[in-house]
Amino acid sequence: MARSYKRGAEFPHEGFVQHALERHFANRGYEIDSGGRVDLLCQSLANGQSWHIEVKGVTTQIGLDFRTGLGQLVQAVTAGNMMYGLAIPDTPAFRTQVARVSRRVTEALNLHWLLVSPDGGVLIVPPTGAMPALAADSDSNE
Numbered sequence: 001m002a003r004s005y006k007r008g009a010e011f012p013h014e015g016f017v018q019h020a021l022e023r024h025f026a027n028r029g030y031e032i033d034s035g036g037r038v039d040l041l042c043q044s045l046a047n048g049q050s051w052h053i054e055v056k057g058v059t060t061q062i063g064l065d066f067r068t069g070l071g072q073l074v075q076a077v078t079a080g081n082m083m084y085g086l087a088i089p090d091t092p093a094f095r096t097q098v099a100r101v102s103r104r105v106t107e108a109l110n111l112h113w114l115l116v117s118p119d120g121g122v123l124i125v126p127p128t129g130a131m132p133a134l135a136a137d138s139d140s141n142e
Contacts, residue, residue: 007057011118012089014057021053021087021114024122038076040087052076053085053114058093066097077109087114090123095134103128 009015021040022032030042030051039055054069069086077084088094098113105111106127113125125131 005057007059011116011120012058012091014055016120017057017087017089017116018055020116020120020122021055023120025051049083050079050081051083051085053087055087056094057089058091062093063097066094070101073111074109080110082110083112084110085112085114085124087116087122090115090117090134092134095131098131 005013005015005018007013007015009019018034018039022034025040025042026032028044029046030044033041038052040053041051042053043050052073054072056065056069059065066086066088069088073084073086088098094115101111106113109127111127113131115123115125117123123132
């Protein structure tokens, strides 16, 4: 059953972020599972790497939705070999939320940020990585 998205599938909404992630991982040889309660589970057949990803998009309550995504991930952390990630549109509002999470937390949870750009590109920032500069052409009106 296909998921529906109240705000549609345009950038910076959740449907856009979800579809961009599915393309990103499928193009890298991952088996994709987006039919369950988790927004995206995927596993590489080549190297066995597995991802559990929660997806968020722009809404009227970005901070609340961001924290909901973090809570969903915290409740899901069980396997030490799983890669956990929160996928978000690459916007100033979401970067503000990311900046409020300490590196200590991201390292402890093996939490990755998956930033989706307006062109559908996906940038993965690892738990110990520095957040790169926001692209100059990103929409900053949220």
